[in-house]
Amino acid sequence: MALEVEDLKVHYRTTKGDVRALDGVSFSLADGEIVGLAGESGCGKTTLGKSLIRLDGRMRHVGGRAVLDGDELPIGDDRAMNARRWKEVSIIPQYSMSALNPTRRIGKMTAELLRARGKSYRALKDELVHRLHLVGLSEDVLGNYPIELSGGMKQRVVMVLSTLLDPSLLIADEVTSALDVTNQKAVAETLVRFRDMGFVKSMIVVTHDLSLVYQIADTIMVMYAGQIVEKAPAETIVTSPRHPYTKALIGALPEVGLEYGDEKLKSIPGKPPHLLDPPTGCRFRARCPLAADECAQEPPKVAIDDRHEVACWKAED
Numbered sequence: 001m002a003l004e005v006e007d008l009k010v011h012y013r014t015t016k017g018d019v020r021a022l023d024g025v026s027f028s029l030a031d032g033e034i035v036g037l038a039g040e041s042g043c044g045k046t047t048l049g050k051s052l053i054r055l056d057g058r059m060r061h062v063g064g065r066a067v068l069d070g071d072e073l074p075i076g077d078d079r080a081m082n083a084r085r086w087k088e089v090s091i092i093p094q095y096s097m098s099a100l101n102p103t104r105r106i107g108k109m110t111a112e113l114l115r116a117r118g119k120s121y122r123a124l125k126d127e128l129v130h131r132l133h134l135v136g137l138s139e140d141v142l143g144n145y146p147i148e149l150s151g152g153m154k155q156r157v158v159m160v161l162s163t164l165l166d167p168s169l170l171i172a173d174e175v176t177s178a179l180d181v182t183n184q185k186a187v188a189e190t191l192v193r194f195r196d197m198g199f200v201k202s203m204i205v206v207t208h209d210l211s212l213v214y215q216i217a218d219t220i221m222v223m224y225a226g227q228i229v230e231k232a233p234a235e236t237i238v239t240s241p242r243h244p245y246t247k248a249l250i251g252a253l254p255e256v257g258l259e260y261g262d263e264k265l266k267s268i269p270g271k272p273p274h275l276l277d278p279p280t281g282c283r284f285r286a287r288c289p290l291a292a293d294e295c296a297q298e299p300p301k302v303a304i305d306d307r308h309e310v311a312c313w314k315a316e317d
């Protein structure tokens with residue numbers, strides 16, 4: 001198993017109290033697996049990705065653990081995590097295209113980045129150029145400033161840099177959302193290629209775009225209000241979802257699976273609960289057409305089969 005996350009709890013400290021952005025998240029990722037992480041805005045997708053890389057100043061690791069290739073990740077210990085970043089776990093962050101330092105040429109920036117990881121630019125240059133070619137970029141981009149590149153080119157540069165040290169786990173956070181449909185497709189296909197070529201072992205692709213992740217993910221996990229409510233092979237999530245929330249997400253996207261969607265999710269009636277004080281029991285029940293008395297209790301985790309798990313009282317109805 002490449003990654004095992006057990007009962008992970010990560011909160012944000014605010015003046016009003018703790019926002020429980022991850023509230024008992026458990027899942028595992030096999031070697032070579034691409035998992036898509038889907039769910040409405042604010043459900044905790046980005047927080048989950050960041051928790052496996054770097055907690056920001058307001059995030060607090062409250063409980064649970066993540067084990068990567070048999071080694072527990074020192075979540076919450078920024079210095080210890082620093083030794084793992086890029087080499088073992090890497091992220092293509094949200095808005096990464098604009099995160100490239102505008103005052104540095106790409107080549108110089110890469111050299112600095114590698115030096116900080118104790119790696120030699122000269123030793124890795126041939127591999128870097130090879131990978132740039134793979135994503136359709138010439139060596140010349142190393143002499144460019146980020147401003148001289150298009151959005152799609154910058155995104156491809158970031159993808160190459162974040163995987164250059166062959167991390168075991170890559171987190172790709174909304175990597176396609178700022179791109180046009182053609183570039184979205186190219187970026188999604190590149191992620192799969194990087195996995196197939198062994199540049200990364202496994203991948204978590206965070207997105208609100210189910211139709212996109214359906215094209216590339218082996219497995220889809222659906223999050224709701226800080227928890228994972230369903231996990232299954234991508235095909236199963238689309239054709240036979242069991243959680244009423246997943247059904248609503250799929251229903252909101254009639255084109256899922258047919259096209260790379262450029263449509264945003266149509267909204268599901270109602271709002272997710274606030275994570276400062278989430279309700280007990282099933283967190284979806286206030287919006288759920290199937291809600292019944294038992295849903296006031298914590299839902300059971302039901303194994304539909306060995307690759308399909310759902311947290312719902314009504315999973316088998």
Ligand SMILES: Nc1ncnc2c1ncn2[C@@H]1O[C@H](COP(=O)(O)OP(=O)(O)OP(=O)(O)O)[C@@H](O)[C@H]1O
Nearest residue numbers: 012014019021040041042043044045046047058275
């Ligand atoms: N710095 C912060 N301080 C307090 N609460 C935060 C902070 N960042 C995020 N949150 C809260 O944590 C929860 C999870 O947010 P997160 O960004 O992980 O969700 P998301 O699913 O990635 O959303 P999006 O798709 O909009 O990026 C939300 O309730 C959000 O309001």
